[in-house]
Amino acid sequence: MRENTRFSIAHLVRDPVLLFLVLLVFTGLILFILFPLYKIFVYSVTNNEGRLSFQAAIDMFTSKAYARPLGNSMLLGITTGVLATLIGYIFAYALTRTDIPLKGFFRTIATIPIISPPFILSLSMIFLFGRNGLITRKILGIEDANVYGMHSLVVVQTISFFPIAYLTLTGTLSKLNPAVEDAALNLGASKARIFRTVTLPLSVPGILSSLLLVFIQSMEDFSNPAVISGSFSTLSVEAYRTITGMYDMRGGSLMALMLLAPTLIAFVLQKYWLAGKSFVTVTGKPTTARAQSRDPKLVWPLFAFCMLVAAIIILFYGTVLVGAFVKIWGINFSFTWSHFKYVMTLGWQPLRNSVILALASTPIAGLLGMIIAFLVVRKEFPGKRAMEFVSMLTFAVPGTVVGIGYILAFNDKPFMWTGSAFLLIMAFTFRNMPVGIESGTSTLIQIDRSIEEASTILGATGAVTFRRISLPMLKQAFFSGLVYSFVRAMTAVSAVIFLISPRWNLATISIFSLFEASKYSDAAAYIVVMIVIIVVAIGGLNLLVGLLGNSGTVASGGNSERT
Amino acid sequence: MEATVSVRDFSARSSNVTLIHLTKKFRSLDGSGEIVAVNDVNLEIQAGELVTILGPSGCGKTTTLRMIAGFEYPTSGSILIGGRDVAMIPPNKRGLSMVFQSYALFPHLSIYENVAYGLRVQKLPAQEIRERTERALELMQLTSMARRFPSQVSGGQQQRIALARAIVIEPSVLLFDEPLSNLDAKLREYMRDELRKLQKRLGITSLYVTHDQSEAMAISDRIVIMKDGCIQQVGTPREIYAYPHSKFVADFMGKANFINVNVLGMEGEAVGLGGRESGWSSEISAAAERAARIEMEGRQFVVPQPGAVAPKAGKALLVVRPETLKLVPLGESASEADLSAGGARGSPGIAALKGRIDRFTYFGNIARYEVSTENAPLLIESYNPGASQILEEGAAVGIVIDFESARLLPADEQEHRA
Numbered sequence: 004m005r006e007n008t009r010f011s012i013a014h015l016v017r018d019p020v021l022l023f024l025v026l027l028v029f030t031g032l033i034l035f036i037l038f039p040l041y042k043i044f045v046y047s048v049t050n051n052e053g054r055l056s057f058q059a060a061i062d063m064f065t066s067k068a069y070a071r072p073l074g075n076s077m078l079l080g081i082t083t084g085v086l087a088t089l090i091g092y093i094f095a096y097a098l099t100r101t102d103i104p105l106k107g108f109f110r111t112i113a114t115i116p117i118i119s120p121p122f123i124l125s126l127s128m129i130f131l132f133g134r135n136g137l138i139t140r141k142i143l144g145i146e147d148a149n150v151y152g153m154h155s156l157v158v159v160q161t162i163s164f165f166p167i168a169y170l171t172l173t174g175t176l177s178k179l180n181p182a183v184e185d186a187a188l189n190l191g192a193s194k195a196r197i198f199r200t201v202t203l204p205l206s207v208p209g210i211l212s213s214l215l216l217v218f219i220q221s222m223e224d225f226s227n228p229a230v231i232s233g234s235f236s237t238l239s240v241e242a243y244r245t246i247t248g249m250y251d252m253r254g255g256s257l258m259a260l261m262l263l264a265p266t267l268i269a270f271v272l273q274k275y276w277l278a279g280k281s282f283v284t285v286t287g288k289p290t291t292a293r294a295q296s297r298d299p300k301l302v303w304p305l306f307a308f309c310m311l312v313a314a315i316i317i318l319f320y321g322t323v324l325v326g327a328f329v330k331i332w333g334i335n336f337s338f339t340w341s342h343f344k345y346v347m348t349l350g351w352q353p354l355r356n357s358v359i360l361a362l363a364s365t366p367i368a369g370l371l372g373m374i375i376a377f378l379v380v381r382k383e384f385p386g387k388r389a390m391e392f393v394s395m396l397t398f399a400v401p402g403t404v405v406g407i408g409y410i411l412a413f414n415d416k417p418f419m420w421t422g423s424a425f426l427l428i429m430a431f432t433f434r435n436m437p438v439g440i441e442s443g444t445s446t447l448i449q450i451d452r453s454i455e456e457a458s459t460i461l462g463a464t465g466a467v468t469f470r471r472i473s474l475p476m477l478k479q480a481f482f483s484g485l486v487y488s489f490v491r492a493m494t495a496v497s498a499v500i501f502l503i504s505p506r507w508n509l510a511t512i513s514i515f516s517l518f519e520a521s522k523y524s525d526a527a528a529y530i531v532v533m534i535v536i537i538v539v540a541i542g543g544l545n546l547l548v549g550l551l552g553n554s555g556t557v558a559s560g561g562n563s564e565r566t
Numbered sequence: 567m568e569a570t571v572s573v574r575d576f577s578a579r580s581s582n583v584t585l586i587h588l589t590k591k592f593r594s595l596d597g598s599g600e601i602v603a604v605n606d607v608n609l610e611i612q613a614g615e616l617v618t619i620l621g622p623s624g625c626g627k628t629t630t631l632r633m634i635a636g637f638e639y640p641t642s643g644s645i646l647i648g649g650r651d652v653a654m655i656p657p658n659k660r661g662l663s664m665v666f667q668s669y670a671l672f673p674h675l676s677i678y679e680n681v682a683y684g685l686r687v688q689k690l691p692a693q694e695i696r697e698r699t700e701r702a703l704e705l706m707q708l709t710s711m712a713r714r715f716p717s718q719v720s721g722g723q724q725q726r727i728a729l730a731r732a733i734v735i736e737p738s739v740l741l742f743d744e745p746l747s748n749l750d751a752k753l754r755e756y757m758r759d760e761l762r763k764l765q766k767r768l769g770i771t772s773l774y775v776t777h778d779q780s781e782a783m784a785i786s787d788r789i790v791i792m793k794d795g796c797i798q799q800v801g802t803p804r805e806i807y808a809y810p811h812s813k814f815v816a817d818f819m820g821k822a823n824f825i826n827v828n829v830l831g832m833e834g835e836a837v838g839l840g841g842r843e844s845g846w847s848s849e850i851s852a853a854a855e856r857a858a859r860i861e862m863e864g865r866q867f868v869v870p871q872p873g874a875v876a877p878k879a880g881k882a883l884l885v886v887r888p889e890t891l892k893l894v895p896l897g898e899s900a901s902e903a904d905l906s907a908g909g910a911r912g913s914p915g916i917a918a919l920k921g922r923i924d925r926f927t928y929f930g931n932i933a934r935y936e937v938s939t940e941n942a943p944l945l946i947e948s949y950n951p952g953a954s955q956i957l958e959e960g961a962a963v964g965i966v967i968d969f970e971s972a973r974l975l976p977a978d979e980q981e982h983r984a
Contacts, residue, residue, distance in 0.1 A: 451668045454672060457672070462735065
């Protein structure tokens with residue numbers, strides 16, 4: 004054992020590029036992930052004089068005001084988790100296991116909520132079901148509709164997060180060997196019985212995985228509860244209000260820890276307990292299953308269900324699009340450009356900031372994601388497992404916790420970075436790496452290791468091999484990492500709301516302010532502009548990655564002739 | 567692969583390879599102990615020679631190859647390439663090439679770029695890269711498909727690309743990691759012969775790893791048999807097959823029958839193998855000088871060439887290859903006289919046993935019989951079965967052993983205890 008460690012250290016020393024990368028990654032992970040968490044923890048158990056004190060924690064557990072948001076968040080997380088998983092399962096089943104029409108359309112629909120800016124569904128909710136809501140007021144004639152509360156949050160979060168469930172379960176269902184179902188059919192089982200006794204039990208790991216992932220997302224969510232929860236307080240929002248409204252940093256930190264605990268547990272369960280049983284990433288490529296049911300009694304009800312979901316999504320997004328062009332929603336529906344004029348004048352600087360910071364962090368996050376995936380899958384060095392765990396940890400650490408941790412960690416010497424563009428870029432980089440790491444890891448595992456060895460033995464250094472062999476083959480994974488981190492950087496709210504400064508205000512935070520001021524149509528116009536930027540950026544990234552090497556179809560077909 | 571390219575175009579910088587006390591230990595999976603993957607291996611590969619490491623999976627042959635390549639670092643011992651100790655030099659600085667089991671072609675590069683890769687990495691002048699790449703492509707008859715991608719050509723062509731990519735950098739040593747195992751049987755034989763021809767023409771020192779003994783026989787100058795991390799025997803294909811040093815080697819190279827016998831003593835009659843026939847190592851020639859007198863089933867026989875490891879006296883194993891045994895059909899009233907008709911009666915160089923056919927398998931070129939005798943079950947193979955009578959299962963037969971091609975090994979201790 005000691006022998007092996009010694010040799011992997013010797014190996015490191017012999018490869019200075021590798022040594023440098025490992026040290027760089029560890030420094031980044033420690034400074035921008037572990038150190039802020041450590042600061043929150045220390046801050047929560049000390050008093051103002053810096054001595055060990057559990058007073059704040061005792062206060063918290065004796066006061067009902069604290070217990071309530073935790074209960075609410077858990078309730079919301081579980082409810083949303085179950086609903087989103089149910090819809091996601093039906094969606095995934097319909098698209099992988101049956102022969103329903105318009106599959107491409109449904110797949111596109113299911114990705115929209117993932118890449119859309121925050122607040123959009125809450126805004127639609129207000130437009131449709133609010134006091135002046137199109138449906139509640141205009142169609143149903145309800146005067147005092149109350150859109151604020153848990154019911155709206157559940158609707159909005161279910162739509163937001165069912166795509167995560169859908170993608171997770173698509174992975175599970177498409178990898179489920181159709182021969183198993185055929186075997187059951189061959190043994191005389193009915194279709195319903197096969198589903199109940201074979202398909203469903205085999206997809207249990209995927210279902211649990213989906214529940215946990217949606218639960219984490221729901222707990223973490225800041226933007227929706229911040230604008231639509233009403234008196235239904237959730238932890239993420241309560242922590243923010245405690246710090247910014249009551250200037251109670253310690254109380255906020257404790258809430259952050261309370262928020263961290265369940266998401267961390269869910270993450271560890273998902274990653275280690277369900278490890279190997281399912282494949283988790285929001286970039287999973289659906290593959291067409293061989294056995295697809297053509298039974299009309301199954302196909303048409305499923306098609307109707309998918310259409311209903313698609314219709315609801317189109318309604319919600321369409322509403323915001325329309326809302327951006329009307330004078331005063333609910334009162335005066337005449338056309339106007341005035342909201343866009345607002346975005347282009349007062350809202351211009353935050354928008355520009357968002358794009359600049361997102362563009363700055365995207366290549367760093369994308370490249371770092373690939374490097375970490377490469378190191379973890381292909382290299383041997385001490386602390387490899389720790390690197391893997393910590394780099395994926397950001398997936399489970401709610402943005403609110405990150406934001407609070409960053410204020411505590413980087414507001415003092417030697418790291419006086421609060422309010423700077425640098426800190427925002429680092430926040431984006433380390434929060435948005437996991438998808439790149441996940442897709443990079445799963446791609447690398449599929450690529451024969453000897454392809455890189457062939458490059459090495461032909462004389463290439465580690466760096467040359469990575470640039471000329473590994474990276475081009477990781478193109479698809481690299482692309483999804485880039486897209487995801489750009490979109491996440493553009494749409495981030497919860498972490499950055501603690502980190503912005505007058506110089507570096509961001510678009511999403513401006514939208515939040517518009518909500519606070521009830522300027523809903525201005526918010527709608529802002530969101531529409533952001534959608535346009537995101538779509539253009541994804542197209543641009545696609546083009547850029549295309550220049551990186553030859554076509555991806557060739558890369559993926561490399562093993563086709565071998566057995 | 568009729569190449570029009572002159573061999574001299576690939577100036578072989580072939581080096582000799584020396585492994586000294588090479589050892590590799592891994593931590594066992596449960597972390598409790600160590601697994602010795604390669605145990606004190608000593609080997610000398612001459613420049614221009616093709617040596618094959620042959621053994622069952624897990625014998626340490628691939629680990630040995632990967633240590634020479636530099637993908638694994640030895641726990642102890644040295645690797646000398648051209649006299650230079652490379653054990654701690656990274657793989658990209660060793661000047662070797664390797665042909666991988668999966669070919670490991672770069673899927674995103676064209677065939678031309680795959681072959682040129684090693685030259686580009688060396689940052690050679692563009693002109694030289696082009697010339698050498700084109701020569702290698704021509705040598706491997708790949709010129710017409712240079713612009714295609716690896717996924718667009720057949721398995722045999724992929725194999726040739728891998729070979730072209732490996733030889734174009736003019737390596738001091740060429741390593742092969744089971745390079746033919748992904749090809750179908752016919753193509754495998756063809757590529758095997760082409761590969762050997764090419765290696766001989768270019769004169770590249772080569773180390774070849776395989777678990778396929780017929781492949782090893784066909785291409786090697788010498789074969790190294792490994793088991794459990796240790797070298798069992800090193801020799802030319804003929805030496806290994808004809809004079810196995812252990813039961814494992816005899817069993818692994820081809821098929822063998824083992825019969826328990828007693829060695830009574832050695833006889834002075836020199837067979838004079840060394841003088842008569844070249845190509846045998848002096849060790850084997852010397853050992854073959856003396857014949858062994860043995861006792862089997864109460865009768866005495868002479869084994870004229872018992873082999874170098876034959877015990878001087880006491881319990882021993884008689885090794886008899888299935889193809890050296892002869893089957894004689896016996897009637898129901900079988901007699902010693904009938905049996906001995908197959909060989910010279912009473913001769914100390916020939917024995918006859920009685921048995922019954924348990925199983926018969928027909929392979930076209932071979933008929934294989936599993937025969938039970940009083941002593942032990944025997945495997946017998948008769949070639950060109952169409953030309954002779956095929957014996958049915960259950961038939962009573964006589965088996966004729968010609969001791970001329972039989973060898974003696976030390977008795978298997980474990981079996982005796984059991």
